Structure formats: structure tokens, C-alpha cells
Amino acid sequence: NAGVTQTPKFRILKIGQSMTLQCAQDMNHNYMYWYRQDPGMGLKLIYYSVGAGITDKGEVPNGYNVSRSTTEDFPLRLELAAPSQTSVYFCASTEYQETTNEKLFFGSGTQLSVL
Amino acid sequence: QKEVEQDPGPLSVPEGAIVSLNCTYSNSAFQYFMWYRQYSRKGPELLMYTYSSGNKEDGRFTAQVDKSSKYISLFIRDSQPSDSATYLCAMNKAAGNKLTFGGGTRVLVKP
Numbered sequence: 001n002a003g004v005t006q007t008p009k010f011r012i013l014k015i016g017q018s019m020t021l022q023c024a025q026d027m028n029h030n031y032m033y034w035y036r037q038d039p040g041m042g043l044k045l046i047y048y049s050v051g052a053g054i055t056d057k058g059e060v061p062n063g064y065n066v067s068r069s070t071t072e073d074f075p076l077r078l079e080l081a082a083p084s085q086t087s088v089y090f091c092a093s094t095e096y097q098e099t100t101n102e103k104l105f106f107g108s109g110t111q112l113s114v115l
Numbered sequence: 116q117k118e119v120e121q122d123p124g125p126l127s128v129p130e131g132a133i134v135s136l137n138c139t140y141s142n143s144a145f146q147y148f149m150w151y152r153q154y155s156r157k158g159p160e161l162l163m164y165t166y167s168s169g170n171k172e173d174g175r176f177t178a179q180v181d182k183s184s185k186y187i188s189l190f191i192r193d194s195q196p197s198d199s200a201t202y203l204c205a206m207n208k209a210a211g212n213k214l215t216f217g218g219g220t221r222v223l224v225k226p
Contacts, residue, residue, distance in 0.1 A: 004158070040123045040219070041218055042121070042203060042216035042218040042219055043159070043214075045213055045214075048213065058213065090158050092158070103164070104151075104161065106158025106159050106160065107158050108156070108157055109156070109157070109158055
């Protein structure tokens with residue numbers, strides 16, 4: 001049971017480059033999320049999706065884009081990388097039900113450096 | 116001011132001691148409270164979940180919520196070196212809403 005799989009684990013980008021962070025889950029979860037984690041700052045929500053074809057902005061969406069064409073996949077796109085996007089990125093998923101206990105399943109993260 | 120405040124630590128304790136962690140929050144609309152544990156270079160994992168005020172116990176872990184003071188706590192009894200991790204509090208206003216996380220407290224349990 002793979003859970004939430006993120007690739008790549010590490011990446012160094014030059015300013016202005018683009019890349020896609022991949023996220024896939026095999027638990028048939030409807031909700032998926034992208035967070036970034038900066039030291040001492042907790043997790044900030046970038047984008048989220050409540051199902052295939054539906055995405056919405058979180059608190060820090062600028063500089064990022066997402067798509068959700070299938071239930072399983074939720075890629076995060078950085079178009080013009082900036083040093084401020086240096087961070088650790090986590091993808092998470094959950095199966096929302098009215099009585100859910102808010103258990104998010106997280107991937108192991110992508111450490112991104114923009115130089 | 117952040118919506119959820121958490122002391123970053125590190126909090127260093129000897130093996131067997133009680134670890135006491137807490138978060139304060141400013142928004143009285145928060146109803147659901149969680150604690151996540153995050154090992155180095157790993158994603159967070161849910162440790163405890165509580166709804167509204169009161170206590171909840173699970174093995175060596177006890178979560179407390181005091182909504183009147185906007186204060187939540189996590190206690191770890193008989194701490195072990197394997198408890199060394201960062202502990203993040205999280206909360207939301209309704210089931211299925213987006214979570215708001217604290218900054219995390221790093222805990223070191225020394226043998």
C-alpha cells in the first residue's frame with residue numbers, strides 16, 4: 001500500500017526555470033492538498049482539490065498552478081521559479097465524510113531549492 | 116499575529132520524563148483540534164484528534180482542549196527517544212474545512 005507518493009524528493013532549480021512536482025495517491029481519496037513548509041512556519045496551504053476537475057486556492061497560491069484530471073493525481077506546477085519558493089513541499093490526501101476525523105495522509109515531501 | 120501560536124523549541128527532556136506541548140489560538144470558531152507528529156525528512160502523521168473541550172487519552176498520549184482559554188495541550192508520558200520529532204498542532208472550524216497549522220515544536224528525548 002503506497003499511500004501518497006511524491007516525486008522528486010530533491011530538486012535544485014535556477015531562477016526562472018519551471019518544474020512540476022508530482023503527487024499520486026492510491027487510496028481513492030477525494031480531497032487532495034499541496035502545502036509548503038518553511039522552517040518554524042508550519043504548513044501553509046497552496047492549493048487544494050475536492051475531486052477530479054475541481055481545484056481552489058489556499059493561502060499562498062501565487063507562483064503556482066495545479067490540475068486534477070484524475071482522482072489519483074494532483075501535480076503542482078511552478079512556472080517561473082523564484083528564491084522565495086525555496087521550501088519543502090508536501091502533498092496530502094483525505095477521504096472527507098461528514099464524520100471524518102480529519103486524518104490527512106501526507107507524502108514524504110519534495111525539498112526544492114531555487115538558486 | 117498568527118492565528119495559531121506554538122513555541123518552536125527545541126524542548127529537550129531525559130528519557131522517561133513527561134513532555135508537555137501546547138498551542139494557543141485566536142479564532143474562537145475553531146472546533147476540531149489535532150496533533151500531528153513529524154519525523155525528520157518525513158511527512159506529518161496524525162497522532163491525536165479531539166472535538167471541542169475536554170481530554171482524550173491514547174496510550175502514553177493525552178490531548179487537552181480548553182476552548183475558554185483558546186489553549187490546547189499534548190502530554191507524552193514515559194517519553195522515549197523514538198518520540199523525538201516535531202509536533203504540530205492543527206485545527207479547523209468545521210469538519211472538512213481547511214486546517215490551520217501551528218509552526219511546530221521540536222522535541223528531543225535523550226537516552
